[in-house]
Every structure is written in C-alpha cells, then in structure tokens.
Amino acid sequence: MGIFICPVCGENLEISGKSYVCGNHHCFDIARSGYVNLLLSKQTGGGVHGDNKLMVKARRDFLEKGYYEPLCEAVAETVKKYTQGSSVILDAGCGEGYYTAAVKAKIDQSNIAAEIYGIDISKTAVEFAAKRKTDIIFAAASVFHIPATAKSCDILLTMFAPYCGEEYSRVLQDDGIMVMAIPSEDHLWELKKAIYNQPYKNKVKDYQLEGFDFLDSQRVRYIMNIDNQQDIQSLFSMTPYYYKSGREEQERLSKLENISVEADFEILTYRRKGQKI
Numbered sequence: 626m627g628i629f630i631c632p633v634c635g636e637n638l639e640i641s642g643k644s645y646v647c648g649n650h651h652c653f654d655i656a657r658s659g660y661v662n663l664l665l666s667k668q669t670g671g672g673v674h675g676d677n678k679l680m681v682k683a684r685r686d687f688l689e690k691g692y693y694e695p696l697c698e699a700v701a702e703t704v705k706k707y708t709q710g711s712s713v714i715l716d717a718g719c720g721e722g723y724y725t726a727a728v729k730a731k732i733d734q735s736n737i738a739a740e741i742y743g744i745d746i747s748k749t750a751v752e753f754a755a756k757r758k759t760d761i762i763f764a765a766a767s768v769f770h771i772p773a774t775a776k777s778c779d780i781l782l783t784m785f786a787p788y789c790g791e792e793y794s795r796v797l798q799d800d801g802i803m804v805m806a807i808p809s810e811d812h813l814w815e816l817k818k819a820i821y822n823q824p825y826k827n828k829v830k831d832y833q834l835e836g837f838d839f840l841d842s843q844r845v846r847y848i849m850n851i852d853n854q855q856d857i858q859s860l861f862s863m864t865p866y867y868y869k870s871g872r873e874e875q876e877r878l879s880k881l882e883n884i885s886v887e888a889d890f891e892i893l894t895y896r897r898k899g900q901k902i
C-alpha cells in the first residue's frame with residue numbers, strides 16, 4: 626500500500642485500474658501522463674496554482690542544461706546517505722521532478738529499495754515530472770495539505786518550495802529526515818549586480834526549525850558561465866526577483882548576452898523530533 630490518503634475523507638487510497646479509490650468510493654483518476662490529481666478546489670481556491678507552463682518550461686530547460694548539476698549531485702548524495710533499506714522518500718514541491726529523478730537514479734545505483742513520491746500544487750509541473758517515466762509516483766497536491774498518512778515517510782526533500790513544518794512533521798516518521806536546499810548569501814550575486822541599482826545579498830535565516838533537530842549544513846558554491854540570453858532569462862524567471870523587477874531591470878536583463886555568476890546553496894539536514902502526535 627502506498628502513502629496516499631483521500632483528500633476528502635482521509636481514508637487510505639488504493640489503485641484500482643487507472644484510478645486511486647478510497648473505502649468511501651471517492652475516486653481520483655490517474656492522468657495519461659501518470660500523475661494523480663489529489664487537489665481539492667477548496668485547497669486552491671480554484672484556478673491555476675503554483676508555477677505556470679512558461680515557468681515550468683523555463684526551469685526544466687535551464688536545469689536540463691546542467692547548471693545546477695553540482696547541487697543536484699550533492700542533494701542526491703545527502704538523501705542516499707540517510708536512506709536505509711526500503712525507505713519512503715517524498716519530494717514536497719517537486720516542480721518538474723529534476724531533483725526527484727536524480728534522487729531516484731542515485732538510490733537505484735546503490736541498489737537500495739525505496740518508494741519515491743513527488744507532490745506539487747502545479748498540475749503542469751507534475752505532468753512534466755510524470756512524463757519522465759521514472760517509476761516515481763507524482764500527485765498534484767499542496768504542501769499545506771499533504772495527502773499522505775501520518776508518519777509514512779522516512780525522508781522528506783524540500784527544495785526552493787514553500788515550507789509547511791506542521792505537515793512535514795506529520796508525514797515523517799518519528800526520527801525521519803528532512804533535507805532542505807536554500808539559496809545562500811552569494812547566490813546569483815553577479816546577476817543581481819548587473820540588474821539592480823542597489824543589489825542585496827541573500828539573508829540566510831536561522832537554521833533552527835520548530836519540531837526538528839538541526840543535523841548538518843553543506844555549502845555548495847561554484848561559478849556558472851552562461852553564454853546566452855535565453856538561459857539568463859530562464860534563470861531569472863526561476864527566481865523570486867522575477868516578479869519584483871520593473872521595466873528598467875527587465876531592460877538591463879534583456880541586454881545581457883553572457884555572465885559568470887555564482888551559484889551558492891546550502892543543503893540543510895534535520896531530524897524530526899520524536900514527539901507524540
């Protein structure tokens with residue numbers, strides 16, 4: 626049995642043909658691409674949520690060119706380090722599954738048996754993820770209402786996605802592991818300098834998180850040489866600055882044909898505190 630529960634009544638979901646069905650006959654069809662939509666409209670307020678097609682495509686194209694490969698490798702290694710036999714791994718806010726697929730490949734290489742899941746509120750993102758055909762189970766779902774049984778996961782991965790400590794704590798085993806990637810101080814500094822009159826460095830928040838013991842941090846930093854406008858635009862559209870920049874900044878960005886820019890990340894690892902829930 627998998628980890629998914631019915632978003633309507635909370636009963637376990639079982640696969641029946643091309644659908645997930647609960648004991649109360651709530652039924653969720655598996656899309657042709659392979660993901661299941663477990664989002665209820667009241668969780669999203671209706672309409673499109675999460676990243677749209679343009680953003681998903683831009684991120685996929687950028688990531689597939691390997692610019693974040695060193696981060697991807699380090700994250701996959703970290704997850705592997707904490708994965709023991711028959712683990713359940715959940716990528717919460719998985720986007721189009723770039724890191725989820727890399728974790729799966731790393732785990733497979735190591736001959737560890739693991740069930741890997743990815744959820745994202747963007748149906749477009751999980752559709753792209755499912756099309757990778759990797760044996761990972763993808764669902765459209767919110768990290769604020771994770772349709773998974775309490776304590777069903779051994780490892781939770783959260784990369785540049787919204788954080789919901791209560792839900793992450795609920796779905797993790799008593800001493801489950803959370804692996805989180807965040808941008809560090811100098812991430813994209815040269816790009817910010819090229820675009821903004823008054824660029825600011827990223828502020829890295831306190832590592833402590835309620836409900837979790839902090840275990841470890843690993844800094845991953847290197848220079849990316851980007852030699853075309855399209856990749857620069859894709860990179861920028863993956864950042865939160867994208868929405869905050871005005872015409873002047875957009876113009877400067879559109880004139881950049883190449884840039885050497887720092888990638889600077891931290892991979893933080895936590896253990897869920899074993900409190901009773």
Ligand SMILES: C[S@@+](CC[C@H](N)C(=O)[O-])C[C@H]1O[C@@H](n2cnc3c(N)ncnc32)[C@H](O)[C@@H]1O
Nearest residue numbers: 675676718719720745746747767768784785786
């Ligand atoms: C910056 S992207 C990161 C995606 C992926 N983890 C990666 O690093 O490539 C943030 C993702 O969070 C998703 N997202 C936003 N709000 C969410 C929510 N409430 N629940 C689940 N996913 C959400 C977006 O759709 C988007 O795919």
Ligand SMILES: [Zn+2]
Nearest residue numbers: 631634647651
């Ligand atoms: Zn149900």
